[in-house]
Amino acid sequence: MGNIKIRCSMISQIIGDSRTKSSPLSDTAKTCLMNLAKESLFDFTKFQGSKETEKGKVLENTAIQASGLHRCKKYTKNETRLENDWITGECDIYDPKERLIIDTKCSWDIGTHPFFIEEAQKKAEKAGYIYQMQGYMWLFDCDKADIDFWLFPCPENLLGTYDNPAMLIDAVEDIPIAKRLTTVTVTRDEKTIEKIKEKVEICQEYYDFLIKQVA
Known part of the structure; x- marks a missing residue:
């Protein structure tokens, strides 16, 4: 095989x-x-997904567009999967001019969203995103990768019986969009690669x- x-x-x-x-x-x-x-x-x-991962899939394009607007650029989803003899990967955004990778992560709610830099860094490390970005930078020959943690209102069709729309939709919308983004920047590390x-x-x-x- x-x-x-x-x-x-x-x-x-x-x-x-x-x-x-x-x-x-x-x-x-x-x-x-x-x-x-x-x-x-x-x-x-084995893994069949969850409501948290489903939200990320549904709002993927929204997050990609928002990451572009934040940088005064127009981004679309990268559809190219690259591989070498060791790894394979498909990042969300590939900006060759900036030699930059951007990967978007959509938080489920206010409680799970990392509003603070230290919180975001710990979440990125615990979830394995730092190594994921090193892999993307290796494959796409980039120098830097940004992990954009976004918080968006939950789509109504994803709300469960016991989910509170006031917390998952209204409370989120009350927060200015600029405050619903926390970015962790990862620099290419040849030793890690x-x-x-x-x-x-x-x-x-x-x-x-x-x-x-x-x-």
């Missing part, structure tokens, strides 16, 4: 070091690769080992 190429959104799951010297891969990395092997062997996908490359090569060996057990 050939060497697996890790999606940029998954880099954070495979990059960690093992707690034991006997294995170069962490348990998290192994679990990630086992899930990828099941996808390949049985066309099985080299580590990604090394880890992926180990992952490819382990993935092939898994496939051979069942194929």
Whole structure:
């Protein structure tokens, strides 16, 4: 089936070091690769999405347009997926003139939105977005990546029985749009990219080992 190429959104799951010297891969990395092997062997996908991820999909173009307006530019969604021998990825916005990647993240509500820089940085690190941006910068040959955290009113069709429209729509609309954006900037780091490359090569060996057990 050939060497697996890790999606940029998954880099954070495979990059960690093992707690034991006997294995170069962490348990998290192994679990990630086992899930990828099941996808390949049985066309099985474990994660089916959530209302939070659905909101992000529905408002993706809105966020991309807003990120453009914020920078006095007109952006459209990048439709190009790039890959090399190690990773594959498709960022939201690719600005070749600025050598810039922009990825938009739509928060579910006021409580989960990172209004503060420190909060946004911690969220980006915890969610694995920093490694995701390093992957995009590697693929698209960029020097900088901006993670735009946006807060928009929730589309009414996504509201559940116990969701409060006053909190998810009205309260959000009362906040000026400029205050509903927090940006985390990530600078290209060649050492991190080299580590990604090394880890992926180990992952490819382990993935092939898994496939051979069942194929």
